[in-house]
Amino acid sequence: MKVVKADGKTERELLALLKQRSGDMNAQITQAAADIIELVRAGGDEAVRRLTEQYDGVAPQNIVVDRRQIEASLETRDSKFVYALYRAADNIRDYHARQKREGFINARPDGVMMGQRVRPLKRVGLYVPGGTAAYPSTVLMNAIPAKIAGVEELVMVTPPAKTGFANPNILAAAAVAGVDKIYLMGGAQAVAALAYGTETVQRVDKIVGPGNAYVAAAKKLLYGTVDIDMIAGPSEILIVADETANPKFLAADLMSQAEHDVMASAILLTTSEQLAKDTISEINRQKQGLSRREIITKSLDTFGAIIICDTIEQAIGFANEVAPEHLELALDRPMDYLGMVENAGSVFLGHYCPEPLGDYYAGPNHVLPTNGTARFFSPLSVDSFVKKSSFLYYTPKALEQAKDDVIRMAESEGLTAHANSIKVRF
Numbered sequence: 001m002k003v004v005k006a007d008g009k010t011e012r013e014l015l016a017l018l019k020q021r022s023g024d025m026n027a028q029i030t031q032a033a034a035d036i037i038e039l040v041r042a043g044g045d046e047a048v049r050r051l052t053e054q055y056d057g058v059a060p061q062n063i064v065v066d067r068r069q070i071e072a073s074l075e076t077r078d079s080k081f082v083y084a085l086y087r088a089a090d091n092i093r094d095y096h097a098r099q100k101r102e103g104f105i106n107a108r109p110d111g112v113m114m115g116q117r118v119r120p121l122k123r124v125g126l127y128v129p130g131g132t133a134a135y136p137s138t139v140l141m142n143a144i145p146a147k148i149a150g151v152e153e154l155v156m157v158t159p160p161a162k163t164g165f166a167n168p169n170i171l172a173a174a175a176v177a178g179v180d181k182i183y184l185m186g187g188a189q190a191v192a193a194l195a196y197g198t199e200t201v202q203r204v205d206k207i208v209g210p211g212n213a214y215v216a217a218a219k220k221l222l223y224g225t226v227d228i229d230m231i232a233g234p235s236e237i238l239i240v241a242d243e244t245a246n247p248k249f250l251a252a253d254l255m256s257q258a259e260h261d262v263m264a265s266a267i268l269l270t271t272s273e274q275l276a277k278d279t280i281s282e283i284n285r286q287k288q289g290l291s292r293r294e295i296i297t298k299s300l301d302t303f304g305a306i307i308i309c310d311t312i313e314q315a316i317g318f319a320n321e322v323a324p325e326h327l328e329l330a331l332d333r334p335m336d337y338l339g340m341v342e343n344a345g346s347v348f349l350g351h352y353c354p355e356p357l358g359d360y361y362a363g364p365n366h367v368l369p370t371n372g373t374a375r376f377f378s379p380l381s382v383d384s385f386v387k388k389s390s391f392l393y394y395t396p397k398a399l400e401q402a403k404d405d406v407i408r409m410a411e412s413e414g415l416t417a418h419a420n421s422i423k424v425r426f
Contacts (some may be wrong), residue, residue, distance in 0.1 A: 155186030159186025
C-alpha cells in the first residue's frame with residue numbers, strides 16, 4: 001500500500017485511477033444479459049427454468065418457496081444469529097421510520113388548491129445473491145424501508161443452492177424483514193422475470209438489490225421498463241484521521257472494505273506520517289489472520305493509498321472530490337468537521353464507529369452510491385419506494401386572473417393549442 005505526500009498532482013492521479021475501476025460494462029456481458037432477457041420475455045417460466053438449470057446447475061420443481069419453509073428458517077438457524085437479525089431490524093426500522101413523508105395541500109385565499117400526494121409503489125422485487133455472496137443484511141436493508149413506505153407486495157428472488165433450496169440465512173432475514181414472497185431464481189433471468197412477469201411471477205414496479213455483472217447489466221438494460229435502485233460499483237472506504245487515531249483501528253477498517261473485491265478501494269488521508277507508517281505495519285500484521293488476505297493485498301496494492309496531508313481541511317477537501325461510498329472521520333472532534341463534508345454516501349464519526357457497524361446494525365442504510373456518484377445520488381431510503389404526484393384546482397375567477405399570462409407564454413412557444421385550451425373557457 002503506497003504512502004505519498006499530497007502535492008496536488010498525486011491526488012489527481014489517484015482520483016483518475018479510481019474512476020477507471022467502473023468504466024463501461026463489458027460488451028459481451030451486456031449482450032449475454034440482453035439475450036437472456038429476450039428469452040425470458042418470450043418463454044416465461046419455462047425459459048427461467050432452463051436458464052436456472054444451465055447457470056445454477058439445478059432446476060427446482062417449484063420456484064415458489066413455501067411460506068412454512070420461510071418461517072421454519074427462524075427455528076433452524078442459530079438462535080444468537082436470529083436475535084442479532086431482530087435487533088438489527090429494530091435499529092433499521094427505527095431509523096427509516098423517521099424518513100416517511102406525508103403529502104401536503106396548500107389552499108390559497110383565492111380558491112386555488114394545490115398539493116402533493118405520496119403513494120407507495122405497488123410491487124417491488126428484491127434481488128438477493130445466494131452463493132458465496134449471500135448477505136442477510138442486504139435483505140434487511142432493502143426490505144425494511146420498502147415495508148415502511150407501504151409497498152403492497154415485496155417479492156424476493158434468490159438463486160437456488162446445489163441442493164435446490166434457498167440459503168437458510170437469507171430465508172431467516174426475509175422472515176424477520178417481512179418479505180411477502182420468495183422465488184428460487186437468480187441471474188439476469190430473475191431480473192427479466194421481475195421486469196416483465198411470467199406465468200408465475202407478477203411484474204414489479206421496481207427492482208433493488210445487488211448482484212453479479214450479469215444482474216447489473218440486466219438491471220441497466222431494463223431501466224425504464226422498471227425502476228431500479230442504482231448500478232453499484234466496487235466498494236470503497238476513505239478515512240480522514242488525525243494523530244489521535246489508533247492505527248490498529250485504521251488498518252482493520254481499511255481491510256474491512258478491501259476484502260470485498262480486488263477492485264475495492266481503501267484510502268487513508270492523515271496529517272501524521274507516523275500514523276501512516278504504523279497503519280501499514282498493522283495491515284501487514286493483521287491480514288495474516290484474515291481469510292481473504294489475498295484479495296485484501298491485491299486491492300490495497302492496486303487501489304489503496306495513504307496520503308499525507310498538510311491539514312484536516314485539505315484532507316476533507318480531497319474527500320469531497322472522491323465522494324466516497326463510506327467516509328470515516330477518525331478525528332478527536334469529528335463533529336467539528338461534519339459540516340465540511342459535501343459528498344459521501346454515509347459518514348462514520350469518531351474512533352468507535354467503524355464502517356461495518358453501518359453495514360449490519362446501526363440503522364442507516366448500507367445501500368450507498370459508489371464510484372463518485374455520491375455527488376448526486378443518495379442512499380436507499382423510504383423515498384426509494386414511493387412515487388409522488390401533484391394535484392391542483394382553480395376556480396373560474398382564479399383562472400381568469402391567470403389566463404392572459406398563460407396565453408402569452410403558450411403563444412411565445414408557438415403552442416397555439418395550449419393557448420386555445422385557456423381561451424375557450426372565456
